[in-house]
Amino acid sequence: MAHEEVGMIFGDVGLGQFQISLSHPIERGDYLTVDDEANGRVLCQLDDLRRTSDLNLERADEIGRGEVSTPIHERLLGVARIIGFRDGQGLVKLPTIPFRPGAKVYRAEEPLIAEVLGLKHRGNTGAYLGLLRNHNLKVELDINQLVQRHVSVLAKTGGGKSYLLGVLIEELLRHKVTCVIIDPHGEYGSLRLAAEKNGVHARFGVESQGFARQVQEFSPDVQLNPSAKPLTFSLRHVEPRDLLVFMGLTNVKSFLAPLKELVESVAAGNPEYSVKDLVRAAEHGEGTVAETLHERLEYLEQTKILGAQGTSLNDLVEKGVATLINLRGVAPDVQELVVARIASTLFDNRKKNKIPPLFLVIEEAHNYAPQQGTATCSRVLKNIASEGRKFGLGLCVVTQRAARIDKTVLSQCNTQLILQVTNPLDLKAIAQSIEGLTAGMTEMIQSLPVGVALVTGGGYHTPLFCEVRPRATRHGGESVRIVDN
Ligand SMILES: Nc1ncnc2c1ncn2[C@@H]1O[C@H](COP(=O)(O)OP(=O)(O)O)[C@@H](O)[C@H]1O
Ligand SMILES: [Mg+2]
Structure with missing residues (x-):
């Protein structure tokens, strides 16, 4: 790719951001570079775009009435944030002196983007989530960070949370990480089945594959959920x-x-x-x-x-296996008790090292750890959020109501995977719980297409947008069709 010039720095230049007069249309979120005298090529990202013109209201009225037809002068202006450069020791640094006004701005090339963002093949410790948006660069999350430092998956209903979580579980199973998944809708059983292959799989380099041998399912209601073994206390x-x-x-x-x-x-x-x-x-x-x-x-x-005897812990947790706790059809208050009991048993036994380190996924987490919740279930999940990492118990909370989930739990999640969110209260809760989120990113979250996630943490020092890879297994959360076409 040629070094493509897109504009020029103008006006007051800060240490964190600067303005660009754009000669080429580029998109918000695109990566840019500026050649800095002291530090070489510095990676930046377009955070905001604005078109200005010399057309004032008076003239607009005149043109509207057909009185004048002078040409309108317009400009495309951008605001970029500086991400940084890698220094001699490989650390990401920001320039300490502002860029010069008049400096040229270029579209960033992929090797530089990969180097500065830290997109690299992580071998045994990487969970392949998808591709950097608009690029052919793989985004892999650091599995140790995921399990040791907790994860939240946030988006509105239908935003793609369960799909994304399916991707994450597939990766954990490939790496033989033990998982326990609270599955209120019984949608994760499809992890056993290979997806039907399509063109998207090839683009992302994903093979379809089922995990039948690494998935087991328990349910308190085996009549409604016949694929499950009985869960008893x-x-x-x-x-x-x-x-x-x-x-x-x-x-x-x-x-x-x-x-x-x-x-x-x-x-x-x-x-x-x-x-x-x-x-x-x-x-x-x-x-x-x-x-x-x-x-x-x-x-x-x-x-x-x-x-007389409950399901034994040894049956429930097996190394390298995902255990689904299917709660479909179970009354909400009973669900809460079940989740509280399972979570506290797992936590107690992790402390005693009686079970392998594991990743505990709570779908619809706002129901089990509501804001200001006092029920046992809330208490247990708050404890795991604050102390689980010390004992190798990673928590993953999934919710469509970021504003309604307990703030202690949310703020303890160091990796956030955010898909489209439109509710203003939820956006506010997200903005408050994540460091380094710019106003531009918060706006972008509102219009993310299905399948694009904002990733913060997970081994990356700056938030990035990721096009989620297709599932190797079938997705079980398809919406019910009310009317056939
Ligand atoms: N990355 C993706 N690629 C393709 N389709 C997706 C993707 N993410 C979500 N979908 C589709 O969008 C719909 C809603 O996704 P789902 O994960 O069930 O939403 P949520 O759990 O947030 O309510 C599903 O039918 C799924 O097929
Ligand atoms: Mg879902």
Whole structure:
């Protein structure tokens, strides 16, 4: 590629940004270079574009009325931010003296972009996410950073979060990283199946491939989710208050005391009691409270979520395997209990080094760690966000409501993968939780096409736009068609 000139620096020049009078149309986000006397070629990026003209309102009116037809002089002006250059030791530096007004601005060439951004093949530690937007340069995330320093995936509904996460899980499985995925819609089972190949796969250099041997699935409801193994919890380890949630009873005031009494009397006779024993003991109770308890315990017995023994941790976590916790069809408050129990069990056992380091993915995380949430689930996830890294438990939160997820959790994520976001409150929450996001980037997030992500962290010192690679496996989150065409 020739060294293509696109314009000239003018006006006041800062150390972080400068203005360009553009002679060629370029796009916001394009990479540029300026030759600096002291430091050589410096990488910059177009952050904003503006067309100015000498057409004032008065003249516009005159032209509108057909009174004059003088030519309009217009200019294309840009604002660029300086990304920097690599010094002798390979560190990214910013010039300490502003560029000269009048200096020429060129379109950046790919080798320089790759060098300064740090786009390189990371071998065993790289997760191939896609290509740098408008370039043929691979964006690989540092897997150690992902797992050690947490990840958030943020976008509006239909923005491509689950698709992107699928890409990430494929990469982790290729590198034999253990994953546990909270899957509220049951959409990750398709990681077992190879995608149908199309032209896009060739462009990105992706082979279609299924991961059937590295995916296992558990669900509290195996009738609705027959591909899953049953997920059960040990009845004896469930507090009566949580038992009410599993039974679908919200009126704690009326039911907690009688339930406690019932459990205690059964446990006194048989410490290995089952739900069936509770049902039997509740059979002869009189009055509406007792009758409701009996009826809800029968329901609980049918769900089979509580057994004498819970699903063993060794079954749940297997090295190099992605375990899906499919919660499709499970009531929201029961989901919350399940997530709290699984997350805290994983955390406790990571601390004791009883299970391999792992990546815990929470889809629809605003439901499990809401802002100002006080439920156990929120507490556990906040703990993992703040301390998980010390114990090799990486957290990945996925949400369409950045404004509604707990801020501690969000701010602990050092890698952010952001797709299109339009809600102003969510944008504000994102801007507040990410360093180095320019006003121009925040604007660009609002109009990102599906499949383009803004990546911050992940081993990169500056945010970059990435065209997400196609899936090697099938995507399970296709929207339901209401009407066929
Ligand atoms: N990188 C991509 N390439 C191609 N199609 C995509 C990409 N990302 C998302 N899609 C499509 O967009 C739709 C919504 O994506 P999805 O990941 O399910 O959204 P979200 O989880 O954010 O609601 C899906 O039908 C998917 O096929
Ligand atoms: Mg989704």
